[in-house]
Amino acid sequence: MKLxxxxxxxxxxxxxxxxxxxSSAWSASLEEVMKERGLTQKDILAAAKTYTxxxxxxEYLMFSSGGQSGQVIVYGVPSMRILKYIGVFTPEPWQxxxxxxxxxxxxxxxxxxxxxxxxxxxxxxxxxxxxxEYDGKFLFINDKANPRIAMIDxxxxxxxxxxxNPFFKSSHxxxxxxxxxxxxxxxxxxxAPFEDEFVPLEQFNDKYRGGVTYWRFDKxxxxxxxxxxxxxxxxxxxxxxxxxxxxxxxxxxxxNSFCSERYVGGIERGRPPFEAGCSQKDTxxxxxTNWKKAEELVKAGKVKKxxxxxxxxxxxxxxxxLVFLVPEPKSPHGVDVNPKGNRIIVSGKLDSHAWVYSWEKxxxxxxxxxxxGKDPYGLPIIALKDALHTQVQVGLGPLHTQYDAKECVxxxxxxxxxxxxxxxxxxxxxxxxxxxxxxxxHLVTMEGDSKSPDGKYLIALNKLAxxxxxPVGPLHPQNHQLIDISGDKMQxxxxxxxxxxxPHYVVGIKADKLKPAVRYKSGTNTRTNKRSxxxxxxGREKVERNCDDQGNCQxxxxxxxxxxxxxxxxxxxxxxxxxxxxxxxxxRAQDExxxxxxxxxxxxxxxxxxxxxxxxxxxxxxxxxxxxxxxxCSALHLEMQGYLLVKPxxxxxxxxxxxxxxxxxxxxxxxxxxxxxxxxxxxxxVVKFITSxxxxxxxxxxxxxxxxxxxxxxxxxxxxxxxxxVAKGDYHNATLWAGQWWQYQxxxxxxxxxxxxxxxxxxxxxVQ
Ligand code: K7E
Ligand code: CUA
Numbered sequence: 001m002k003l004x005x006x007x008x009x010x011x012x013x014x015x016x017x018x019x020x021x022x023s024s025a026w027s028a029s030l031e032e033v034m035k036e037r038g039l040t041q042k043d044i045l046a047a048a049k050t051y052t053x054x055x056x057x058x059e060y061l062m063f064s065s066g067g068q069s070g071q072v073i074v075y076g077v078p079s080m081r082i083l084k085y086i087g088v089f090t091p092e093p094w095q096x097x098x099x100x101x102x103x104x105x106x107x108x109x110x111x112x113x114x115x116x117x118x119x120x121x122x123x124x125x126x127x128x129x130x131x132x133e134y135d136g137k138f139l140f141i142n143d144k145a146n147p148r149i150a151m152i153d154x155x156x157x158x159x160x161x162x163x164x165n166p167f168f169k170s171s172h173x174x175x176x177x178x179x180x181x182x183x184x185x186x187x188x189x190x191x192a193p194f195e196d197e198f199v200p201l202e203q204f205n206d207k208y209r210g211g212v213t214y215w216r217f218d219k220x221x222x223x224x225x226x227x228x229x230x231x232x233x234x235x236x237x238x239x240x241x242x243x244x245x246x247x248x249x250x251x252x253x254x255x256n257s258f259c260s261e262r263y264v265g266g267i268e269r270g271r272p273p274f275e276a277g278c279s280q281k282d283t284x285x286x287x288x289t290n291w292k293k294a295e296e297l298v299k300a301g302k303v304k305k306x307x308x309x310x311x312x313x314x315x316x317x318x319x320x321x322l323v324f325l326v327p328e329p330k331s332p333h334g335v336d337v338n339p340k341g342n343r344i345i346v347s348g349k350l351d352s353h354a355w356v357y358s359w360e361k362x363x364x365x366x367x368x369x370x371x372x373g374k375d376p377y378g379l380p381i382i383a384l385k386d387a388l389h390t391q392v393q394v395g396l397g398p399l400h401t402q403y404d405a406k407e408c409v410x411x412x413x414x415x416x417x418x419x420x421x422x423x424x425x426x427x428x429x430x431x432x433x434x435x436x437x438x439x440x441x442h443l444v445t446m447e448g449d450s451k452s453p454d455g456k457y458l459i460a461l462n463k464l465a466x467x468x469x470x471p472v473g474p475l476h477p478q479n480h481q482l483i484d485i486s487g488d489k490m491q492x493x494x495x496x497x498x499x500x501x502x503p504h505y506v507v508g509i510k511a512d513k514l515k516p517a518v519r520y521k522s523g524t525n526t527r528t529n530k531r532s533x534x535x536x537x538x539g540r541e542k543v544e545r546n547c548d549d550q551g552n553c554q555x556x557x558x559x560x561x562x563x564x565x566x567x568x569x570x571x572x573x574x575x576x577x578x579x580x581x582x583x584x585x586x587x588r589a590q591d592e593x594x595x596x597x598x599x600x601x602x603x604x605x606x607x608x609x610x611x612x613x614x615x616x617x618x619x620x621x622x623x624x625x626x627x628x629x630x631x632x633c634s635a636l637h638l639e640m641q642g643y644l645l646v647k648p649x650x651x652x653x654x655x656x657x658x659x660x661x662x663x664x665x666x667x668x669x670x671x672x673x674x675x676x677x678x679x680x681x682x683x684x685x686v687v688k689f690i691t692s693x694x695x696x697x698x699x700x701x702x703x704x705x706x707x708x709x710x711x712x713x714x715x716x717x718x719x720x721x722x723x724x725x726v727a728k729g730d731y732h733n734a735t736l737w738a739g740q741w742w743q744y745q746x747x748x749x750x751x752x753x754x755x756x757x758x759x760x761x762x763x764x765x766x767v768q
Contacts, residue, residue, distance in 0.1 A: 046493040049484060052079035060446050060457070062508045063125045063139055064480075067501025070120035072141060072152060077446070077457050077508060080482055080496040088150045088159045089120025089143050096595075096606035097159070100613040101580070102527040110148050110162035113196070121145040123504040124175055124241070128217070132179040132246050132451030136513035138222065140184050142174030149175050149186055149215060151224055156517055156608075158526055163224050165213055166307035167194045167231055173212070173242040173255055179451070183214035183291060184224065185244060187255045191236030191262075194306075201264050205376070208236040212255050213309075214291050222529070230298050230310035232289055232317060235377045236262055238278075239287065241334050246451050247341035249359045251292030254344055256328055256335045260284040279350060283327035283384070285375070286335065286346060288362065290322045297322075318378050324366060325379050326387045329355050334400035334442075338410070339451045343389060343425055347398030347412060354398050354412050356425050358389035390428040394421040399441060402448040404485065405455035411485070413440040413460065420460055420483065422490060434490040436481050439463040442505040445485065449507060458483040458490070459506060469497050478502055518590045520610030532612035534582030536560050541567040545577070555579045555619075561594040561607055562586040563711075563747050564636035566629065572645045573619045580616040585609055589707040589751070590700070595630025598644060604630055622648040635750065636743055664735035669726070672738040676719075679745045683712070686752035693764040695755065701764075704755040708748045715744035 034044065052058060058076025061083070066073050070090030075082045089110060091098025098107050098118065110117055120143035128138035139152040147165035152158065165171055165186060173187025191208040193199040199207045216228040237257035245252035263277025271277075294312055297303050297320060303310040317323040328335075329348025336345050344357040365371070365382040372383035397416030404410065408426035418439055422432040442461045446454040465479040477497035484491040520526060523535025536542075536558040547553040555577050560567050566583070573579050585594055585607035596605040596613070600621075605613040629640035695701045718741035725734035 046491070050078040050080065050482065050494050052076070052081070058511055060454075060508045061511045061514060062444075062459070062506050063127075064461075064498065064503040064506040065122040065125055065141060065501075067123075067478075067503050068119065068121055069501035070118075070122055070143070071500065072122065072125060072139065073498065073500060073503060074157070075496070076511070077459070078482060078493065080480070080494050084157060085500065086152055086157055086159065088122060088141060088152065089117070089148070089162070091118055093604045094606060095158075096604055096613055099603050099615070100605050101616050102525050102532075102612075102614060103159075106159055106162060106527050110143075110146075110150075110164060112146055112148075112164055117146055119145075120148065120150075122501075123172060125505060125507050126175040126177050126184070126449070127507055127509055128181040128219075129177055129179050129450065130181070134447055134450050134507075134509045134513060135181075136509060136515065137219075138181070138217075139507075140175035140177065142171055142186060144170060144172045144189065147171035147186065147188065149184055149224065151222075153222060153529070154514055154516065155529075156520070156526060160527055160529070161223055163215060163226055165231075166309055167209075167211055167213070167233075167311070168192070171213075173240055176242045176244055176253075177217075178214075178244040178253070178291065179246045179250055181217050181219060182295075183229075183244075184217055185242045185253055185255070186213045186215060187211070187239040187242050188234075189238060189240065191238060194233070194311075201266075204236060204264050205262055210234040210236050210239045210257070212239060212242065212253065212287065212289055214253070214294070226309060228298070228310075230294055230303060230312055232294070232312050232323060233314050234287060234323070235260075235314070235375060235379070237285055237287075240332065243335050243337045243344075243449075244291075245337055245341055245359070246339070249337060249341040249344075251290065253289045253291050254335045254337060255287040255289065256332045256346055257284050257287065258331045279331055282330055284330055284332060284348075285325040285381075286328040286332075286344075286357070288324040288326065288366075293320065294322050314377050314379065318380075321366075321380075323379055324362075324371075325375055325381045326357065326362065327381070327384045329353060336401040336403070336410075338425070339403055339453060341451070345401045345410065345412075345425060347394070347401065349397055349399060349415065352393050352396045352398070353391045354394045354401065354410075354423070354425070355391050356389040356428070357387050361389070362387050390425070392423055392425065392428045392430070394423055394430065395419050395433070400443055402443055402445040402458065403453045404445060405453055409455075411443055411445060411458055413443040415439055415441065415463075418462075420458065420490065422485070432488065432490055434483060434492060436460040436462055436483075436492070437464075437468055437479065437495075438466055444506045444508055446508045447510065454510065456484075456486055457508075458485045459508075461503060461506060463502070465497065468495055472499075480506070518609075519588060520608065522586065522588075522610045523584055523612055524610055526608075526611050532582070532584075532614075534558060534580075534584070534614055535612050536582065536584045538562070538586050543568060543571065545573070553577045557581040559583045560586050561596070561629065561640075563592065563634040564629075564640045564743065566594075566596070566627070566640060566642050569642040570645065571642070572647060574647050574651070575619060575622045575649050577619045577646075578616070579619050580614055582612060582614045583607055584612045587707075588703075588710070590703060592633060592707075593631045594633055594640070596627060597630045598627035599625045601625065606631070619644075619646045622646045622651075634747055636746075664732045666731045669722075669731045669735045669738060672735055672742065673722075676738060676742050676745060679742060679749060683745060683749050683752060686749065686756055689756050690752065690759065692766055693759050694767050695759055695764060698758065698762060698764065701755045701758050704751050704758070708751040708755070711744045711748035711751065715741050715748065718744060 060077040064073040072086040074084040087097030127134040147168035151161040168188040169192035170189045172189035176185040213231040216225040238259040242255040259278035265274035329351040342359045365386045371380040395414035395417040440460045460481045462479040477499040482494040525532035587609040625644040722737035
């Protein structure tokens with residue numbers, strides 16, 4: 001399409017672009033690009049709202065469930081650029097997750113019945129909170145297929161812990177945190193016996209159970225504390241999503257359910273299927289649990305333990321008045337507490353209304369014991385009229401609700417109508433609607449689960465992409481659509497394909513709340529955040545081999561990695577030895593990660609600066625196994641290599657000098673030294689540039705200078721070794737040491753040039 005010149009100018013001016021004269025190259029090219037690509041004014045506006053110039057940062061970071069990939073995906077808003085995949089329930093080789101001993105220990109925590117489960121069906125991520133606000137410290141996420149919760153430390157974006165629910169056989173209603181991260185909520189989904197034994201479906205009503213677990217979180221340790229966690233035993237109602245109360249409803253939790261019919265299908269037995277039997281009643285039950293009171297009972301020693309955790313039976317819950325039920329629209333999906341904590345919104349997938357509950361009314365009913373009856377298990381039921389604030393027609397198939405910064409304003413995803421509805425839940429009226437593509441599941445506003453949502457942007461997490469992207473075969477990516485909600489009318493800005501499982505839910509946090517580290521304290525086991533017992537310092541590398549009386553030998557390799565060598569470079573063991581290779585990354589420089597891979601060993605380690613990674617195996621086959629660094633860490637990265645030699649049992653070493661391809665003479669030495677001196681001249685000029693500017697005002701440059709200085713120190717050490725060899729007349733080794741001296745110079749020069757470029761690009765001033 002063609003845009004008139006004035007209109008284009010108006011767009012550009014509106015965007016604050018300096019178009020200059022109509023004949024300037026910039027204006028001509030913008031117009032041309034728009035014409036060529038068929039872009040409209042609206043597109044250009046959307047681009048301006050999302051485009052992040054080179055080197056730019058995003059305002060928000062999103063943490064998305066990776067669905068069946070068992071991972072978490074991190075991306076930025078408004079750019080929608082993916083920044084990281086975090087291995088959670090699934091091994092992830094780039095991060096060495098599930099390949100080094102340290103992270104295998106985390107995945108091992110997720111075993112069920114002693115069996116490895118190396119995937120997860122992740123659904124709902126949740127940030128840790130302090131006083132109802134995201135504090136940027138931890139992230140939790142559930143696995144629906146196996147009732148597990150994982151904890152990711154946002155200090156380094158690594159998974160540190162996985163806990164397995166001892167009672168449930170699935171869990172969808174997690175993870176949701178209480179306002180001070182006292183607890184992480186996890187609700188069961190498919191009712192099952194709490195015991196690990198066979199119970200016929202005929203005994204469904206009596207022996208199958210649902211429940212909600214409150215996992216205690218120890219903020220100081222930064223770990224979930226299973227021993228002080230408790231679970232409410234609940235009827236077999238297919239408990240679904242949950243949300244914790246806040247502000248006025250602090251101390252309470254809300255969990256909805258479907259199939260409160262307790263129907264058991266069985267097509268092959270001639271019975272109508274689950275979907276028919278589970279949608280007969282007009283209402284299901286919203287469960288209201290008093291966790292604060294339950295906590296007091298636990299602390300007072302009044303709750304019995306079962307399977308290592310506290311279990312509050314229905315009998316006890318009824319006697320202590322801990323659980324209440326309220327009818328809710330049938331087959332609901334989300335339950336979302338508003339920022340003030342006095343309204344709870346539930347939508348039924350088979351309804352066109354969102355139901356707004358009043359916390360004041362619910363509290364009154366509980367206080368006055370005003371119940372309309374009991375469910376078959378004796379749990380008190382609050383009448384709908386004694387709990388409901390209003391019902392609002394929002395569209396067909398409403399699912400989840402998120403809140404705006406503006407009071408009373410909410411956004412509900414409308415699955416069947418493929419829309420997002422913006423509405424006022426105080427007055428009960430629809431404000432705006434926008435079509436999305438297609439079949440939206442969850443939706444999220446910025447900091448939308450906190451007590452002070454930012455609003456600004458909304459992302460619709462669409463179940464189907466259909467025709468939105470270039471076709472890539474029958475398995476389509478999912479589509480996250482970014483919507484501008486800063487004005488009265490919602491505006492669609494961007495489509496982002498997410499090709500890694502079904503990302504059910506996303507949470508977004510102001511980026512400046514996160515303070516991730518760029519390096520570890522040297523020698524850290526990053527999964528425990530403690531100093532590794534295998535931490536090794538430069539020059540202290542060693543190989544220990546200990547054998548018992550039966551001749552079983554254990555080898556520990558205390559190694560290090562640094563640009564550009566792995567120490568040791570040759571590891572010799574005997575067939576049958578148990579071997580553990582422990583590598584410490586000695587780097588202090590930002591982004592200097594090294595990897596470690598070895599022929600036939602199914603291993604990749606990722607060692608970020610300061611990290612210790614271990615790899616244990618049995619050397620069960622004699623042979624030669626090259627290993628190398630898998631990160632392109634420096635110019636001599638390919639040379640970052642070594643050999644594991646597994647000698648046959650009883651093998652006698654042949655003596656003799658290492659046969660090298662080359663012998664070096666004094667002429668070679670002189671040539672190398674000349675190169676080194678030339679390189680030093682380059683380094684000196686870079687140093688002169690840096691020190692003649694105010695480089696100390698730039699923290700990244702200060703770090704680079706430190707790194708370069710360290711490299712030059714290594715170079716000086718190598719020069720000494722070369723000089724020693726010369727003194728002995730050994731020009732062969734003198735040449736080799738001079739070569740290593742040069743390698744360190746090259747690294748220093750590389751770093752120095754990076755610092756110089758940074759200063760030039762960031763307007764450093766001359767000081768001398
Ligand atoms: Cu897909 Cu919350 Cu598991 Cu809704 S969930 S859509
Ligand atoms: Cu270290 Cu490549």
